[in-house]
Amino acid sequence: MNSSDDLESFSEEILNTVSKNVLKYRKEKGLTQMQLALEIGMSGGAYLGRAEIRKDNHHFNIKHLAKISKILDVDICEFFKS
Numbered sequence: 001m002n003s004s005d006d007l008e009s010f011s012e013e014i015l016n017t018v019s020k021n022v023l024k025y026r027k028e029k030g031l032t033q034m035q036l037a038l039e040i041g042m043s044g045g046a047y048l049g050r051a052e053i054r055k056d057n058h059h060f061n062i063k064h065l066a067k068i069s070k071i072l073d074v075d076i077c078e079f080f081k082s
Contacts, residue, residue: 014080015059021079022060023052025072040067 034045050058
């Protein structure tokens with residue numbers, strides 16, 4: 001059985017991987033944080049920027065990722081690959 005610390009570490013690793021990949025694919029498409037944020041229905045780029053670098057434990061939720069995958073034309077599974 002996994003300990004609580006192991007599970008927490010595992011989930012943090014996934015969140016970090018997702019954030020890194022969103023940043024990578026956004027840059028590949030040539031979009032700014034503000035442009036992508038507006039495309040997915042956010043009012044500004046601040047939250048998206050914090051989620052990309054995991055500042056203050058911000059992260060993307062599944063709804064964000066579904067929208068981002070459509071806008072960037074990237075299979076959502078790509079965000080989870082190390």
